[in-house]
Amino acid sequence: MSDRVLVLGGTGWVGRRVAAAWLDRGARVTVSGRGGRTAPEGAELVVLDRAEPDAYRTFAGTDWDEIVDVSSVPAHVAHAASALGDRAAHATYISSVSVYADASTPGADEDAGLVEPLGEDDPDDYARAKVAGEQAAVGLGARVAIVRPGLIVGPGDPTDRFGYWPARFAAAGAEPVLVPEAAELRAQVIDVDDLVSFVVASGARGFDGVVDAVGHSHPLADVLTVARETAGHTGEMHAAPTDWLERHGVAFWSGPRSLPLWLPADVPGFAARSGAAYRAAGGGIRPLSETVDRVLADERARGVARSRAAGLERAEELALIDALRPGR
Template identity: 45%
Template sequence: MRILILGGTAFLSAELARQGLDAGHDVTCLARGTAAEPPSGVLWVRADREAGPEAYAGLDGGWDAVVDVTRDPAQAREALAALGSRSGHWSFVSSCSVYARHDQPGADESAALLAPLPPEQEASPETYGEAKSAIEKLTMDLAGEKSHIVRAGLIGGPGDSSDRYGYWPARLALGGDAVLVPDIPGDPVQVIDVRDLAAWILSAAGKGLTGAFNAVGEVVPFGEYIGECRKITGTAPEVVTAGTAWLESQGVNPWSGEDSLPLWLPPEHEGFMARSNAAALALGLRLRPWQETLRDTLADELARGLHRPRKAGLRPETEKKLLASLRPA
């Protein structure tokens, strides 16, 4: 196939480019390349999508498949207008954040969506779900029957810069006498390996698969996930659990950000990491064992350095202070 990736330098889009090349496809990446360059072997069209429609002026010919990962509706609209008629298949990597509710475990693609972000409103981190919803609608409206909407869940694996799935194996690998863990052993953890997600997007393009699908992993209880983290790191710090009400009272944040505990979700998010993947599995999504993803995530964390600054997790000084409150001398 002749494939155009709108991106190609970071995490999922870079993995798409690598796998596309490995499969023998003709891969073009349109990207700025300010933080990283696309994999060697792709045709790199250097452009900044913030420049507007002229960003696509350097792209010639047509493509069997286009993949877009943007979170900006304006960029999506411009790309569809410039390239939609020259593409045989259009994949948009959306998010399960488009759903209006997150409190229903097992919900499938028929669940209600957030209202699309209005065209006059600029996308922001606070309107991420609404922006992705808007792009889904644009894709369906402008690419029509050739649209493949990929509603990704939490994406993990080597190269993940969000620091959410990797926080816990990295923290256990650091050892110490104790580690603070939220008391949520039965809560779901659902991650899809970036390599499995990329493989399915490329496979779906080759088959001409269309429609909207949850691209999510299998559900694993948090306690089992932490146990496997302990096993693969070979460390044995005391696991000190804290109730969610106490953590909230101490200013600890759920999910991500500074002084957070990743994979701990706020109230009414019981289904956020427990969505149905049955439709995608029936149409070719293949998932490696989650333990393999975890092992490879740990290897990546070790290679990048356990003491590096992180976007999610407790700072060492914060964890020390909290543990002292829970375990007074």
């Protein structure tokens, strides 16, 4: 008999790919969502509000071989664990490397200390919410895997962070592109399909443990070079110092008017975590160039010059390049 799998949040980017990968293995897959988005073809969709007391009534009496939860709302994870946990042979909670309290130590692993979990009356905090979610997820199944991805990248990424660079280089063509001075900076990503393959394979074998699902740590300058060469950019790159960018209102990491992947120098460990446990547990890491190829193809399909959730608008970038030139 095929596996019975429930993906809570299976209509979003990562959850949907997890559901599709389980379907490819021949599993019977049910996904839940709040409505407005479809399920992967072949999966059953159950629309529910996880905040409702009877949210899981549809699943009463159902046994699951695997439950996957991606939520960053601890109360939702706890509710699912209470309602479904005694009926699941195995569960996987997808957390984040953001849970770690110290980002100053390159090579740190899963034994590093975590931030305090989010309390019921505390203001929203993603890292603390994921810690509280991990604690609640212990009850999701008889055996539970906690997977802490780094920056997840790949086709369909709704955050627009990693894709900013190949898209911007492609859109610029022979024109200039603004980059951060990156001599000491690093970047570390995990391809979404490498993450999904691990989540599904480890769920199928009942893996019980905690892993940081991260790719290799690369100098940020090397990542930008791969993105530029893949996109065929021939224009100049204008590197701006950190203090100059900050004075001109450019943000780190993500969001509007940012340079994505660019991190402050005082968090050298954030993009340089050990991935040894992930690899030892069977996690794969495809070459960075392959991920960039996949992302650029997706960006071209979506429009390399589109407005984005992260990065600089082209007019902002050109104004900054003009201001950076000597004599300005």
